[in-house]
Amino acid sequence: MWTAKNDGKPPTGAERPDTKTVWECGEMSGASVGLSAETLEAVERASGKLASAAVAAMEAQFAWFVRMPADQRASVLLVAQSGVAGFAAWLRDPMEALRMTTDTFRGAPRDLSRWVSLRQTVEMVRVSLKIFEEMVPDLAANDEDRALLGEAVLRYGREVAFASAMSYASAAEARGAWDARLEALVVDGIVRGDAEESLLSRAAALGWDPGAQATVLVGNPPSDDPPTVVFEVRSRAARVSRPVLLGVQGSRLVVVLGGPTEDGADREVMGKMAEAFGEGAVVAGPTVASLAEAHRSSADALSGLRAVVAWREAPRPVRSTDLLPERALAGDPEAEFQLIDRIARPLEEAGGSLQETVEAYLSTGGVLETCARQLFVHPNTVRYRLRKATELTGRNANDPRDALVLRIALAVGRLSRARGLW
Missing domain, CATH: 3.30.70.2730 (Alpha-Beta Plaits)
Structure with missing residues (x-):
């Protein structure tokens, strides 16, 4: 450190370290890039003034900011003051830049992100940095400090922008993870059969x-x-x-x-x-x-x-x-109930030998004349009864799939009646 090498006096000429190297490496303090003690103290003393000016600029430019309640604007002011204080500390130790700016926004998403969107945050950061660029250079004790402060504002603004974006990204990830867990609980509750208010x-x-x-x-x-x-x-x-x-x-x-x-x-x-x-x-x-x-x-x-x-x-x-027959064969009692309720019972309660006609038609392989001879009726009577059965059950005995459904439903109905369940 030059403070030990030169008895506390800043280096001159060839002894002064290269500014670009120091900013990139961050291995020396703010004074090591040429900022005088007077400039650093002036920046620290002006932190409140800078924060207030930034908030005033937000009030002048953004109508939504003016509509915010007083306590919310006060929270924004506190964050701005923390950011200015972090800037002063960052000038003394660039290595602490990320930690300082991250700490500035660490608690902000819990409060601010509820009523300040990421777009609005970007607008506030932009306005704040504009105020910094206008006011901070005037705090310099000399022309050299003015140039260094101008560059420092740009670099610190980059750190603040990334820190605020990371804070909102972390909040969004946490919210997304919570929503995913909540959604999994809802779906699991539906599968398990919960119908609670929760x-x-x-x-x-x-x-x-x-x-x-x-x-x-x-x-x-x-x-x-x-x-x-x-x-x-x-x-x-x-x-x-x-x-x-x-x-x-x-x-x-x-x-x-x-x-x-x-x-x-x-x-x-x-x-x-x-x-x-x-x-x-x-x-x-x-x-x-x-x-x-x-x-x-x-x-x-x-x-x-x-x-x-x-x-x-x-x-x-x-x-x-449409899978009622297969479900019934697999032993699903609900499928058996639906087959009886939708097909077997309506056919039986309809009377007019509808159930007998459907069973005879299915047993004869769907041959109309054979079914009519078996029932001792005219083929047109069979057609009428089958049409009536289709209207009652929604199943057409002439369709192979519907014929299977009707056959299984009638069989399930007979089994249920034999067990005394119907």
Whole structure:
């Protein structure tokens, strides 16, 4: 250090270190680049004045700053004063630059980022640095100090800009990590069948409308990398303008899709969302009225995912209601109940030998004349009864897939009645 070598007197001529080398290496104090003690003291004494001038310039230029409450503007003033104090300390020890500027903004995001955006922060830093550039050089004791102070303001401004950006980036990362954990809790609660108010409040905190319709889709994730999965699902959801909640649970991806999915273009939305899944089947549960009922959609979708392997020609995505036969064969009691409630019971309660006609038509392999002879009726009567059965159940006995559903439903109905459950 020159202070020891020259008895406390600044070096002159060839003894003075190269300014660029000192700034880049940061191995010497502020005095080592030629700033006199008078200049350093003047900067320290003017810290309050500089901070007040910066805040005054913000009030003059930004209408949003004037509208801020007094306590919030006071917080900004404190941060500005800390920044000026850090500048004075930085002039004495450039090695402390990063630590000083980071400490200045360490507590700011917890308070300021709630009501000051990153764009507004950049504007405030720009105005503050402009005030620095105008006022700090006047604090120099001589012309040489003036030039060095001008360069110091630029370099310190760079440190402040990076420190503020890093603070907001850290706050954004923390917020993103918290949102991801909260979203995982909501999806897990839906899968487990929770319908508590805590689940709805968590979903509301994520921006989800608890009263919106919801459909649960399950399948394989497109990648083993969670960020990639999140990007794929959210990007496709953004394209169809639908809210989503998602969670990767081991080898399966669970997506809660907001909005209707039953008719027309709404049904096409599900097909586009299925593209965000990996290879394999994608099963969609029924669309429910609100998030509080999403556990029913989830249970049906997961049951369908376990049973979809039995239907090789299943579309993608496939509705859980279209997998009722396979789910019933896999032992799902809910699927058995739905088959009875939607098909077996309506046919029996309709009377007019509808159930007998459907069973006879299926047992004869769909041959109309043979069925008519077996029932001792005219073929037109069989046609009428089959049309009536289609209106009641939504299943056409002439369609191979619907014929399988009808056959399984009638068999499940007979088994249930034999067990005394119906």
